[in-house]
Amino acid sequence: MSGLVLKLAPNERVLINGAVIENGDRRTKIAIKTPNVNVLRLRDAIHPDSAQTPVSRAMYVAQMILSGDAEPSEGRRQLLIAIEQLSQVFDDRDSRLLLAEASAAAVDANAYQALRKLRDLLPREARLFAAART
Numbered sequence: 001m002s003g004l005v006l007k008l009a010p011n012e013r014v015l016i017n018g019a020v021i022e023n024g025d026r027r028t029k030i031a032i033k034t035p036n037v038n039v040l041r042l043r044d045a046i047h048p049d050s051a052q053t054p055v056s057r058a059m060y061v062a063q064m065i066l067s068g069d070a071e072p073s074e075g076r077r078q079l080l081i082a083i084e085q086l087s088q089v090f091d092d093r094d095s096r097l098l099l100a101e102a103s104a105a106a107v108d109a110n111a112y113q114a115l116r117k118l119r120d121l122l123p124r125e126a127r128l129f130a131a132a133r134t
Contacts, residue, residue: 003031003032003034004031004039006041007029008028008030009023010023010024010025010027012041012043013041013042013043015038015041015045018067018068036109038065039112040112040115044119045063046063048060053125054125055118056122058086058118059119061078061079061082062114062118063115066111066115075111076106079106079111083102084103086099086118092124099121102114102117102118
């Protein structure tokens with residue numbers, strides 16, 4: 001089976017090319033065969049009011065691309081700018097690798113992969129903010 005395979009929990013919602021789809025009462029597996037489809041699990045979605053940190057704001061830009069609420073080329077430009085700004089703060093090797101992967105995904109118009117890589121930075125960002133408060 002090629003393409004993207006979504007494994008959905010009961011009653012889980014997913015956004016596919018702007019359409020909200022809700023699973024039924026049982027676990028389901030859906031194979032998406034069409035390439036370049038924008039998919040976002042709504043449990044992974046960030047509410048606009050929750051995008052309060054630099055990493056979450058970059059993730060929100062990627063989400064806007066996925067949901068179709070941002071024009072793809074402008075969204076990609078904004079996402080790359082946000083990733084570049086993050087690279088000026090996160091200077092450890094692992095974070096730089098995640099940012100490089102997020103940047104490559106954004107360049108390849110793969111906003112979902114960029115979102116996933118940025119999500120891995122959230123705990124690091126939280127530690128930086130906690131250290132700054134002390």
